Amino acid sequence: MRTWDEIRADARPGRAFSNSTHFEVWANRPGGCYGCVKDGMGIGKEQPQCPIFGVALVDGVTPKEWQERTPESLGDYECAEFEERPEWPGDDDPEDGPPPDPEPPVEMEGQLDIFEVYADQVIDRSTTEALEAAR
Numbered sequence: 001m002r003t004w005d006e007i008r009a010d011a012r013p014g015r016a017f018s019n020s021t022h023f024e025v026w027a028n029r030p031g032g033c034y035g036c037v038k039d040g041m042g043i044g045k046e047q048p049q050c051p052i053f054g055v056a057l058v059d060g061v062t063p064k065e066w067q068e069r070t071p072e073s074l075g076d077y078e079c080a081e082f083e084e085r086p087e088w089p090g091d092d093d094p095e096d097g098p099p100p101d102p103e104p105p106v107e108m109e110g111q112l113d114i115f116e117v118y119a120d121q122v123i124d125r126s127t128t129e130a131l132e133a134a135r
Contacts, residue, residue, distance in 0.1 A: 001038065001081055004051045011061035017075055026075060037083045052081060 017023040027033040038050040052063045066077035 004055060007051055007055045007063050008059055010064040014062055015060050016056045016062040022075055031082055035085050037085045
């Protein structure tokens with residue numbers, strides 16, 4: 001992988017993504033940063049951060065390594081340095097694996113559904129106010 005300075009020297013002017021949501025959509029797609037072994041998945045992790053993403057983020061340019069898949073696909077890049085991250089095997093350290101599926105919330109006996117309480121109050125008040133206004 002090239003160094004930060006080498007990547008910045010060959011980068012095209014202009015930001016690669018219009019906003020963080022635009023980046024997140026691309027990064028989560030197949031071939032995006034989150035599926036690549038070179039993405040350190042957060043500061044402090046053992047894997048190093050990708051200098052290509054760093055240059056794009058910090059310097060506000062589009063790295064040469066990111067080429068549009070088609071001429072009209074702005075922000076849908078194919079990274080020249082992409083290496084697919086292997087699937088989590090499931091038997092290593094659980095903190096390194098995917099989170100467990102969420103459990104349904106616990107319901108206690110006599111528990112109120114706040115939405116139903118407020119919805120009933122809104123309906124009662126709007127009906128009363130409408131009737132009073134009509135008089």
